[in-house]
Amino acid sequence: MIWIVKNLWLIPVLPLVAAGIIAVHKQAARKRAAGLAIGSMAIGFLLSLCAFAATLNHGKQGLARVGEGPFREVFSFNWIQFGGQWMSLGWILDPLTAIMLVMVTFVGMLIFVFSVGYMAHDKNFMRFFCFLALFASGMLGVVIANNLLLLFISWEIVGLTSYLLIGFWYHKPSAAAAAKKAFITTRIGDLGLLLGMVWLYAQTGTLNFYDGGHGCMEKTALLKMATEATVGGFAVSSVIGFLIFLGAVGKSGQVPLHVWLPDAMEGPTPVSALIHAATMVAAGVFLVARVFPLMAQTPILGHGIMLDSSPMLIVVTWVGAITAIFAATIAVAQNDIKRILAYSTVSQLGYMMMGIGVGGVAVGMFHLITHAFFKALLFLGSASVIHGCHEEQDVRKMGGLKKYMPVTFAVYAIGMLALAGFPLFFSGFWSKDEILHHAHQWPISKIPFYLGCTGALFTAFYMTRQVALVFYGRYRGHEDSSSAAHSHSHAAHSSASHNHDPHESPAVMTVPLMILAGFAMVLGFVGTPAWPWFDGYLTGETVHLDFAKLGETAGLMSVSALIVITGISLGVFLYGKRQRQTAAEKDVLEAAQPALFKLLQNKYYIDELYEATIIRFNAFAAWLCDFADRWIFGGVVLLVSYITVGLAWLYRLTDENYVNFAFDDVCHGLRSGGAGISKLHHGRVQTYLRVIGVALVVLILLLVWGHMV
Amino acid sequence: MTPLQACLLVSAFLFAVGFAGAVTRRHAILVLIGIELMLNAANLNFIAFWRFGPHPEALTGILFVLFSMALAGAEAAVGLALVIAIYRHKKTSNLDEVKELQG
Numbered sequence: 001m002i003w004i005v006k007n008l009w010l011i012p013v014l015p016l017v018a019a020g021i022i023a024v025h026k027q028a029a030r031k032r033a034a035g036l037a038i039g040s041m042a043i044g045f046l047l048s049l050c051a052f053a054a055t056l057n058h059g060k061q062g063l064a065r066v067g068e069g070p071f072r073e074v075f076s077f078n079w080i081q082f083g084g085q086w087m088s089l090g091w092i093l094d095p096l097t098a099i100m101l102v103m104v105t106f107v108g109m110l111i112f113v114f115s116v117g118y119m120a121h122d123k124n125f126m127r128f129f130c131f132l133a134l135f136a137s138g139m140l141g142v143v144i145a146n147n148l149l150l151l152f153i154s155w156e157i158v159g160l161t162s163y164l165l166i167g168f169w170y171h172k173p174s175a176a177a178a179a180k181k182a183f184i185t186t187r188i189g190d191l192g193l194l195l196g197m198v199w200l201y202a203q204t205g206t207l208n209f210y211d212g213g214h215g216c217m218e219k220t221a222l223l224k225m226a227t228e229a230t231v232g233g234f235a236v237s238s239v240i241g242f243l244i245f246l247g248a249v250g251k252s253g254q255v256p257l258h259v260w261l262p263d264a265m266e267g268p269t270p271v272s273a274l275i276h277a278a279t280m281v282a283a284g285v286f287l288v289a290r291v292f293p294l295m296a297q298t299p300i301l302g303h304g305i306m307l308d309s310s311p312m313l314i315v316v317t318w319v320g321a322i323t324a325i326f327a328a329t330i331a332v333a334q335n336d337i338k339r340i341l342a343y344s345t346v347s348q349l350g351y352m353m354m355g356i357g358v359g360g361v362a363v364g365m366f367h368l369i370t371h372a373f374f375k376a377l378l379f380l381g382s383a384s385v386i387h388g389c390h391e392e393q394d395v396r397k398m399g400g401l402k403k404y405m406p407v408t409f410a411v412y413a414i415g416m417l418a419l420a421g422f423p424l425f426f427s428g429f430w431s432k433d434e435i436l437h438h439a440h441q442w443p444i445s446k447i448p449f450y451l452g453c454t455g456a457l458f459t460a461f462y463m464t465r466q467v468a469l470v471f472y473g474r475y476r477g478h479e480d481s482s483s484a485a486h487s488h489s490h491a492a493h494s495s496a497s498h499n500h501d502p503h504e505s506p507a508v509m510t511v512p513l514m515i516l517a518g519f520a521m522v523l524g525f526v527g528t529p530a531w532p533w534f535d536g537y538l539t540g541e542t543v544h545l546d547f548a549k550l551g552e553t554a555g556l557m558s559v560s561a562l563i564v565i566t567g568i569s570l571g572v573f574l575y576g577k578r579q580r581q582t583a584a585e586k587d588v589l590e591a592a593q594p595a596l597f598k599l600l601q602n603k604y605y606i607d608e609l610y611e612a613t614i615i616r617f618n619a620f621a622a623w624l625c626d627f628a629d630r631w632i633f634g635g636v637v638l639l640v641s642y643i644t645v646g647l648a649w650l651y652r653l654t655d656e657n658y659v660n661f662a663f664d665d666v667c668h669g670l671r672s673g674g675a676g677i678s679k680l681h682h683g684r685v686q687t688y689l690r691v692i693g694v695a696l697v698v699l700i701l702l703l704v705w706g707h708m709v
Numbered sequence: 710m711t712p713l714q715a716c717l718l719v720s721a722f723l724f725a726v727g728f729a730g731a732v733t734r735r736h737a738i739l740v741l742i743g744i745e746l747m748l749n750a751a752n753l754n755f756i757a758f759w760r761f762g763p764h765p766e767a768l769t770g771i772l773f774v775l776f777s778m779a780l781a782g783a784e785a786a787v788g789l790a791l792v793i794a795i796y797r798h799k800k801t802s803n804l805d806e807v808k809e810l811q812g
Contacts, residue, residue, distance in 0.1 A: 683808035
């Protein structure tokens with residue numbers, strides 16, 4: 001076993017230790033806290049690179065025979081014993097883990113550095129870095145876990161830190177509510193994951209993914225589950241896969257559990273970048289990729305119907321496709337810069353799910369990795385914008401920032417083009433194209449492909465709209481603040497300190513942006529159709545540079561390029577040509593289609609629907625439980641207590657009035673008898689002696705009298 | 710009257726005197742003296758029964774008396790110490806006032 005496999009646990013444990021140390025420090029130790037967190041991530045990044053190198057070298061040194069699949073090393077240890085069985089935990093090093101490790105530690109590190117600048121004025125700086133480090137630890141734990149239980153534990157740490165960080169500014173009621181919403185919504189999915197995990201354990205007797213042939217993702221266990229039928233004629237493997245997928249739906253914000261993710265933007269923006277765009281929400285996609293063998297297992301049931309695709313992958317594909325188009329349309333009508341990005345994240349996560357469903361792990365994971373970089377870039381860019389505009393998040397009140405923040409504009413434009421999938425030089429193009437390519441070839445249905453294409457159109461459109469509103473035209477931030485400045489003395493004070501013009505962010509914030517921008521461009525080239533290195537890396541096959549393949553997919557590529565260019569030019573036409581002049585002005589789309597725009601702006605009224613159905617039902621159930629508890633169960637308890645009190649009162653009466661008489665008399669007799677006898681013991685020694693003398697005389701007389709008789 | 714009877718009479722008289730003293734006196738030391746007298750009456754009995762008994766050659770009676778005299782000495786020492794302790798404690802040696810043993 002290579003040393004890096006044995007020591008892989010260091011990668012998640014280092015940030016955990018850092019979080020612990022930060023937690024016990026005083027508020028003032030800012031530099032040390034940031035240093036610890038960033039340092040732990042940097043060491044983790046170096047270790048991840050070692051792990052990555054280990055998985056890379058593997059094939060070249062001829063260690064793997066052809067067809068053996070990718071590099072895979074596991075390390076397990078026994079953790080807890082119940083009954084006669086040991087529950088083991090362990091970690092795994094395979095290409096999937098390695099690429100995620102590198103991505104999470106690298107993006108995480110950059111975002112940590114960025115946060116130093118962004119959170120510089122926050123008085124809870126220490127708490128922020130403690131949570132960030134804890135989050136990194138949980139996320140890395142999810143990534144290295146070779147065991148569904150360890151994955152679940154880390155998964156929950158991630159959920160907890162997500163809650164803590166969304167509600168970081170807990171004094172804002174909206175942030176507190178968003179944190180609660182995120183926690184509860186993901187919990188619904190996690191319940192499915194937990195059930196799936198328990199069922200999986202009941203079926204296979206192990207939760208290790210790979211364990212030298214005994215793991216639950218390996219052939220024997222999969223065949224066993226695939227042949228067994230359960231409720232409704234589904235194979236056990238499909239049902240367990242579905243339950244685990246529920247966890248992924250919750251975490252990755254897929255429809256219908258997507259509602260928490262846009263609200264999660266209440267957290268500090270670096271948090272949105274790290275957790276709710278780049279890494280944590282990708283954990284759901286990663287989970288599906290991790291249990292892909294289970295998802296892909298086609299049921300082998302007795303009734304003779306052979307399915308050519310796993311029912312679970314069909315579900316994954318459809319959920320992903322619907323999410324992709326659904327969220328993309330909502331993003332068109334949002335005005336909050338972060339919410340637009342949040343819905344685009346939901347939409348892109350849908351693409352990833354769809355990619356895994358139609359094309360396997362590599363397709364979805366490729367988009368996950370490229371998305372992590374350009375979405376982190378976009379979010380950090382938006383953080384820079386928000387920071388520069390004095391905490392303003394409404395795109396209607398921005399505009400013309402190109403002039404004030406040139407660096408941010410440049411990197412943001414790169415991120416936007418990557419997300420939109422602008423052809424050839426941006427990573428998003430290649431990864432999205434691969435998904436659409438596989439969706440096109442999907443044998444079950446062509447609809448996901450069309451949904452994906454439409455989603456791509458919308459993506460290009462809303463990103464163009466956002467960039468046009470934020471960076472072009474005239475700066476509209478002065479309007480209402482200048483009117484407010486007259487009435488509020490503190491506004492006047494702030495306008496005196498800086499004249500309300502947006503400003504460029506410091507280097508600690510722009511340098512990570514530039515690094516991310518670089519990756520957002522070049523990363524796409526590891527997975528082009530001509531050289532699908534990424535695909536080969538994950539599946540363990542060797543790939544060759546072959547430009548002929550580029551020609552095969554050229555048709556589809558040009559179609560998707562056309563779609564993207566259509567979307568962008570539509571955006572330019574609608575928002576770039578004639579810039580809005582005031583912040584209060586109506587949106588172009590709103591003017592044209594008020595009803596549709598309102599529907600989209602209100603997110604299809606999903607929140608209201610949940611409010612009216614699930615939450616109302618829940619509130620009713622809670623009221624019912626409260627009623628039952630207060631009146632029915634409480635009544636029974638009260639009744640029992642009153643009966644007890646009554647019986648006790650009866651006992652006391654009998655005791656005092658009947659039983660005690662006899663007892664008291666006997667006691668009294670004993671006491672007076674004792675008192676009488678104790679009088680004999682008067683303590684006068686000489687009297688005792690007298691008694692002895694008299695007794696002696698009587699004794700002698702008796703003896704003498706006995707002799708005489 | 711044989712010498713044994715005479716001895717026994719003397720010893721009985723001695724015992725009666727001692728007993729009377731122990732029972733009637735108020736002063737603790739006088740009571741102790743009475744007790745010593747009774748002890749000596751018993752000692753006289755030992756000697757008399759040995760001297761005029763069937764085996765005067767074996768020194769059994771003498772031995773007993775020596776023991777009992779040593780005992781009496783020890784008893785007098787302890788008794789006197791007790792009396793002094795009681796006196797220190799209660800500022801009296803009148804036995805009628807020492808009633809701590811009452812039940």
